[in-house]
Amino acid sequence: MSFWAVIPAGGAGTRLWPLSRSAEPKFLRDLTGSGRTLLQETYDRLLPLAGDRFVVVTGAVHHDAVERQLPDLPAGCIIAEPSRRESMAAVGLAAAVLERRDPDAIMGSFPADHVITRSDAFDACVQAAVSIAADDWLVTLGIEPTFPSTAFGYIREGEPLAGHDGAYRVGEFVEKPSEEIAKQYLAKGGYWWNAGMFVVRPRVLLDLLADGYPEFAAALRTIAAEPERLEELWETLPKIALDNAVAEPAADAGRVATVPARFGWDDIGDFDSLTALLEHARQAPAAGPTILGDASLVSALDSTGLVVPRSGRTIALVGVDDIVVVDTDDAVLVTTRAHAQQVKQIVAGLQASNRDDLT
């Protein structure tokens, strides 16, 4: 069995501005203070499973940065997208390339900007998914919901999967719910967060795509066969998420399984979730704010929240609760954990004012 790790490295992470920028997005950043970027941590996590069998799909503008951050990646492992075309095109092209390169391949797709803890549980979960994918299932990893999030889609589990303890058929994928609905899911049980991680044979993925989008699948296979046609054909590919193009219709057709994950997972969607992640990691009740960076730069009085000192300047907080202060060389963000989602509106405003230098 030949397991390949596919890493879609996209996503602007605008809710993490001004840490995340279009020129240096979230996945190229060390957002947890670990000393490794999210991309590097994703690579590190998959190395024991994949060895040197990696495909990283990223925007052409990030190709060199990815290469610098992953110097041990064998040559030819990076696919550079000429432009952003959503996840189906990115992951589908990786599948088409692998289908030609290794007929026995089973690929696992893992976004470059997630944080995962308990790596042994991760390994076991992926190995279980691989053994199911070998039987031509599309296998998603289901994340146990820890709160009624309205930011994620959910996977409703169906019948247990014969021959695979702990795995289920997927009943359906459900879109991001209201908070009320999300609470019902948690109360009922049998619902899992869809984190966009899945394991599948490349051939199966492309054939499932071909069921609904035959030209799309054909174009991807043509690019894999004739790489010089990438630029020409790329712009003709539909901008659609893999969930919509493949996962949802395949679930309706009874072709999708899920393996509930037993590892810790966070997509660091915004500064609120980053704060929660860091507070959890330091395993201490919050006495003063969490500091991501050089703590000697922060003077805090009666304050809680998150401070990210990245410009070298001293930051003083007085009497501010659940505050978020991110200080960079050219921009300072001040918000609260409760308003962290709205940071993307600042980025949109700056772009509308032609301040692309700041975004």
Added chain:
Amino acid sequence: MSFWAVIPAGGAGTRLWPLSRSAEPKFLRDLTGSGRTLLQETYDRLLPLAGDRFVVVTGAVHHDAVERQLPDLPAGCIIAEPSRRESMAAVGLAAAVLERRDPDAIMGSFPADHVITRSDAFDACVQAAVSIAADDWLVTLGIEPTFPSTAFGYIREGEPLAGHDGAYRVGEFVEKPSEEIAKQYLAKGGYWWNAGMFVVRPRVLLDLLADGYPEFAAALRTIAAEPERLEELWETLPKIALDNAVAEPAADAGRVATVPARFGWDDIGDFDSLTALLEHARQAPAAGPTILGDASLVSALDSTGLVVPRSGRTIALVGVDDIVVVDTDDAVLVTTRAHAQQVKQIVAGLQASNRDDLT
């Protein structure tokens, strides 16, 4: 009648950190966006009354900055204090110098870090005070309290002063009251804020000082007569506020009058009062934060308060109310209007950590 303007230019303004620094305190700063520093505005305000009769008393370290900011000040108008010794020594030395220089002098002492509006009312008030001081009264200007402040001492008015319409004897000076007591003062009426502005003959001031502190008054007169002995004698002078050394005992002796002020006054004690002052000046309900500086540097969403962009960086606010953000080249302050008084504790903490470079 020869009116001299005395400007004590001291006071660290630590509650206005990081705008106000020990090397460049509040009075050397343009805190209102007027284009003139507080010292310059004080000079401008007094120029029509004093002509070229000025004495500025400031710390030796600020001598050159004062000279640069007031290039039209005649030579010899700046007294440089070798060290900080409170207001009695500073203003007393100015009085001793004027007593020798101009036997007809009447001096008015006006701190360099106050903001005053309605300058015609100010002129009229000072002229009334001068005419009373000519009869050897110590004349304070009483500020009409606009709220029950606990940050100022109060002047209780006594009997109307015969021959001077609208002026009163001072019943007593009362120390900074509790909020409850301050509310009673406002309800009762006849109480005025003591803003540390007064008009007096230099001889009268020094003689009043000599009643309680004969050696202090003698030392000041010796320095005025023999300026080369300044360094030697300065260090022997008591560290005491003028209110305690002279004004309070003189009031008990029935020697103090007060002229209620009809002008607008603010001592910009902290970022809360600065915000109120600026909001009042722009005469508009707060839609978004007040910005002291280049408004193009601020992106605000659902936020109110004060932003001071001084480093050239973009500052983004999301969902923060009554916030105070002060961005300078080496330090960023984030607090709320309600906590503005506590900013001095940050300065104290930095000094305790030997971070004098930041204070």
